[in-house]
Amino acid sequence: MVVVFRSADYAPHERADATRVAMQEQSVPSRVVLQDPDKIDCLMEVWSYGEASIFRSDMTGYRLLRSSRQVKAGPAEVLAIAVQLSSVGYNEQFGVQQVLPAGDLFVVDLNTPYDYRLPGFGASTCLHVPIEAVGLPYEVVREAATRLAASPLHTLVTAHIGELTRQAERLSADPSAAVLGDTGIELTRALLASAYDMDYARGLMAEVLLPRVRAYVRRHLNDPELTPARIARVHDISTRRLFRLCAEAGFSLEQWIIAERLIGAREELARDAESPVAAVARRWGFVNNAHFSRRFRDMFGLSPREWRRIAQQERAVGAESKQPCDESQIGRPERR
Template sequence: MAVVFRSSDYAQADRADATRVAMQEQSVPSWVVLPDPDAVDSLMQVWMYGQACIFRAEMTGFRLLRSPRQVRTGPAEMLSITVQEASNGLFGQYGNQQVLRPGELFLTDLNSPYDYGQPTYGSSRCLQVPIEALGLPHEVVRDAATRLAASPLYTLVTAHIGELTRRADELSADPSAAALGSTATDLVRTLLASAYDMGYARGMMAEVLLPRIRGYVRGHLGDPDLTPARIARAHDISVRRLFQLCAEAGFSLEQWIIEERLIKAREELLRHPEVPVAAVARRWGFVNHAHFSRRFRAAFGLSPREVRRVARTGALGTESCAASQPGPLGPA
């Protein structure tokens, strides 16, 4: 699903009422105030990711208010994490008022009264996740909402929502869409827990970040500049925190990267015997051919050329070696 509402599909006289109804259908019972009903222009899009979804709204100025009575009579099953996309927004909840600038992330607890609006034409993209799936006490959500920027996952979650929105047509139609929704829910849970208290979230941080680090490394094994600093930067954590996560999981990041590269190089040597050994080594991040050959022999018991020669005779079986086993971050 993509476009669920477009005001231009309605007659001019009906656009304001249709916009109010559409906004409530995509969220929860609330008051929709349109400062200039005669000039309303709106576009709403929704993409499903299993139980989670992305909702994007682009429209002229509005104000959205949810009262205590509406909370009591229409409880919500979802929690909204929103990125202000274009134009400033105004948001108030839990007695806190804030101006939202483009690129800023904020949380809306749909089970508490709030006041949100855009004075002028603008847009926002919102990730909605099931409250029950988060499994967090309400006090954690409430306290975290006022200090999201304190979480080390703030930038990562902002970028993740952006990616789920920009590639929504492709990703939401993929068979893995539900898994992407579960991953997004895990990220939100860890964002809130770490904003609330880093000690409270420590276990969650490792649970969420290690699989993402594993996927990132495997996607960049061929880059010779795949350094700890680059990996840490990509996940918005310090190098010290990266090494700490690896140590807590009981493995060496550098050794694991070398093992993964050796596995890929060995696969390519056997699959493409016409490609020079030096070219295969470079393709998988080994800039020093002698270093590659030495590490390859240590891992597999044969040099790269010997592996090819044995393979051509049909005598190469499934050697048992450390590098042929799943890496220390677990199987793919």
């Protein structure tokens, strides 16, 4: 966890000014109005995810205003996708006033004047993504920001930001942190594009969702309850939409799942000479051994037992060829 500011670290008479400075440093030039400067309580944390980052604040009431003059004087390089974690916030931008109860997802374009208010103690978390990496026209962002709930990715993006925040200490230190940040950028692009117009976003939706679907399936191949309905539910889309995405990408979801399971079972049979074939089949999500054997033969041209026998023979031959030679015999003439 990276704590960038804690008001308790300052003397009481310094806390208000220190909080204003900290908020400016973590955002962009703006006017910070504290609801009760004499009773300020603030904690700010930041975690890096490659090109993206998560910023969380827990603090007493305040108001954050950014004017047109401040936008011109200090243009921002990031877009803010935020989740109101607790209390109720209020945001006005693009001529629209939004009431933000806990759990609400909202966008703040830092290059457009805005007025955000949090009356009373509350918390919010924000995904900062590079505007250039999102790569959407201004009018798309502007229109999408006022109707995020129309996007089928609304729940998924909210959950992604929540997970990056809840497990930030572990995830931001993981070697895959930058990949998680890239996922956040792609999700942001698809969220805004789909909220703007579904036809406009169709290609982006497939680009973002399909890698996530494939990764989810591969993690759950051994679960016999892995069904299209469950996959669709986890990714907050309809089963029909899921099948259409896969069809547009040129593959059948159900046949691809079976093929991935068969490949995994084949690799395990080559490694494991002891487990019954039926046990290996069950570990890869096949509840019917006859069905498994039939599909295995259709795909690989051999029965599971035949494949295991051949694979084990090849492993034995390979092991023998790698046996170390007797160095004491090197260079000695052959006895006759």
